[in-house]
Amino acid sequence: MPAALSRRSLRHDLLAPLSSIQGFADILLSRQLSQEDSQRYLTIIRDEAKRLATLIESAFEDESDFEAEDPS
Numbered sequence: 611m612p613a614a615l616s617r618r619s620l621r622h623d624l625l626a627p628l629s630s631i632q633g634f635a636d637i638l639l640s641r642q643l644s645q646e647d648s649q650r651y652l653t654i655i656r657d658e659a660k661r662l663a664t665l666i667e668s669a670f671e672d673e674s675d676f677e678a679e680d681p682s
Contacts, residue, residue: 623665627658634658 634651637643643651 620669624662624669627662627665630658631655631662 634655638648638651638655
């Protein structure tokens with residue numbers, strides 16, 4: 611896989627859960643929500659944070675793949 615494509619894919623994979631975290635946090639901060647809705651959004655934030663952490667860990671484990679790719 612070309613380096614640009616794999617980096618684009620990694621960028622997308624990292625930004626997707628981050629966007630979810632930011633969006634649900636914004637909702638929690640800007641609205642009066644029921645306890646049930648707040649809990650649901652907090653659960654989504656927690657789950658997306660875990661997903662993001664797993665993706666980052668995986669990316670650093672695969673770091674040698676990026677280093678081995680020809681930058682040209």
